[in-house]
Amino acid sequence: MVSNLFSYIFVITCLAIQSLLLMSKFYYAAPFFPLALGALLVFWKWPEISFLLFVFVIPFEGLFAGHSIFTGAKILGGLLLCIVLLRVFTRQISLQQLRSPLVYPLFVFVFFSVLSCIFSDYPGQIPAYIRQLLTALAVCFITLGIGNRINLLHLSRSIVVSISITAAIALSMTTTIADGRAVGFLTDPNYFALLLLCAIPLAIYLIIHDRPRWYRIGWILLLIVLLSAFQKTMSRSGSLVLMAILFFLACNYAYLLKRLSLSQLCLGVMGILLTTVITVVLLPDEYRERILSLSSITEGVHSVEDRSLSRRSSYIIVGLENFKKNPVFGTGPGTFTLKYAESGYSTSYVLSESHPDIFRRAHNTYLELLTENGLTGLLSLLIVILVGLNQYRKARRYALERGNRQQADLITHYGLAFASVVLFFLFLSVLTNKYFWIYLAIGGSLPWVTTESRKGLR
Numbered sequence: 001m002v003s004n005l006f007s008y009i010f011v012i013t014c015l016a017i018q019s020l021l022l023m024s025k026f027y028y029a030a031p032f033f034p035l036a037l038g039a040l041l042v043f044w045k046w047p048e049i050s051f052l053l054f055v056f057v058i059p060f061e062g063l064f065a066g067h068s069i070f071t072g073a074k075i076l077g078g079l080l081l082c083i084v085l086l087r088v089f090t091r092q093i094s095l096q097q098l099r100s101p102l103v104y105p106l107f108v109f110v111f112f113s114v115l116s117c118i119f120s121d122y123p124g125q126i127p128a129y130i131r132q133l134l135t136a137l138a139v140c141f142i143t144l145g146i147g148n149r150i151n152l153l154h155l156s157r158s159i160v161v162s163i164s165i166t167a168a169i170a171l172s173m174t175t176t177i178a179d180g181r182a183v184g185f186l187t188d189p190n191y192f193a194l195l196l197l198c199a200i201p202l203a204i205y206l207i208i209h210d211r212p213r214w215y216r217i218g219w220i221l222l223l224i225v226l227l228s229a230f231q232k233t234m235s236r237s238g239s240l241v242l243m244a245i246l247f248f249l250a251c252n253y254a255y256l257l258k259r260l261s262l263s264q265l266c267l268g269v270m271g272i273l274l275t276t277v278i279t280v281v282l283l284p285d286e287y288r289e290r291i292l293s294l295s296s297i298t299e300g301v302h303s304v305e306d307r308s309l310s311r312r313s314s315y316i317i318v319g320l321e322n323f324k325k326n327p328v329f330g331t332g333p334g335t336f337t338l339k340y341a342e343s344g345y346s347t348s349y350v351l352s353e354s355h356p357d358i359f360r361r362a363h364n365t366y367l368e369l370l371t372e373n374g375l376t377g378l379l380s381l382l383i384v385i386l387v388g389l390n391q392y393r394k395a396r397r398y399a400l401e402r403g404n405r406q407q408a409d410l411i412t413h414y415g416l417a418f419a420s421v422v423l424f425f426l427f428l429s430v431l432t433n434k435y436f437w438i439y440l441a442i443g444g445s446l447p448w449v450t451t452e453s454r455k456g457l458r
Contacts, residue, residue, distance in 0.1 A: 047083050048149040050076055051142070055155060056162040058434050059195060062185030081138050084145035093145050100144055102444035105387050109380040113333065116373040120332025129333035132432045140437040147445030152410055156202040163199040164222040167229035182232035190428055193238030196230045197420040198435040201245055205413040209406055237427030244423060245416050252412050314345035315362045319371040330374035336362050339371070365425035385422055388440045392418065395446035414442060
């Protein structure tokens, strides 16, 4: 009954809009309205298509810097949110479908975030934080709402292709290079490294499992593009995360060793060693020096050998000092930059004398959350992350129990893509990263997907 009423209202509204366009000074837009209406109906019927488009355009948001309200991701995201809400209202999406082990931890996280806002000494910072938090939760809600309709193989292709395009552009255009480091369409090479890491585990899965086999040649080429752009970022933190992800992938495919003969195993080990040596040799001297400089991290804030590491040490000192003053609810969302600007370190570690930036982020999501939201905020986020990782573990075990190794491998690769963002939280303040909330929601919906949607995992 509700669905029929909504259909009548929708048709009448569309006819009224078309008539008004024909009679107005914008009559030239009237022919395009049916096309837009047709696209809207397609998205309503198959919301997973608009979701794939939404995910595809995420890496290109940096193109609209200064006009962020008109980015494709925001337009498609708003459209998707309306579609999911209307589908819930018309009972095409059941409330049971939205039930997930993530719901209660997320509610607790939001609850303590609100409390932190209430007790904040800087109310002017709250609106921006609330807006960012609502955007992140909306992305999670959309993914949970249509999670049973998402084909994870198609989603993998969309993510890998879109991020590979930005990687190729970063390699080919000198305007995307800052101080010799690739930034893509973003403002910082470390953010770009995180973006690339969101796609690398999925690209590896497509190389191993995608059909037909000749598709794999294309995925190999795209992986080379991703890794080449990753090397251009010269991100030390990204290198650590990448090595951890590759280690876990090697552990996942350890079962393949049983199928190899001794000679094949020896050749494989020699190939890995040779590839490692060649990679180290081909790395630029500056990148090798940056990685080796990690050994000076113990020198802390007094290190003059690497100002970047010293600056990061100063973030920890300032963050912990302010945490001790407000250990339960923190100093308030968005206040770390203000607290750091008040410290003596802000002027000691300016990035540029001509344009000094004393308002610095913590470059550590967990530290920033501990400072701004206190123990309650940090612990509630950690619970959300642990529940998300556990959902991937449960889904992988579910697939293995039914003998579907390929499905288990796909779930593993998505879980490691999610883990790459979680690990990068140690080096960047990126709690609102869209891929984090998408991967989190996918893990939260996997154990409840229907038999039909499990076919999409193949």
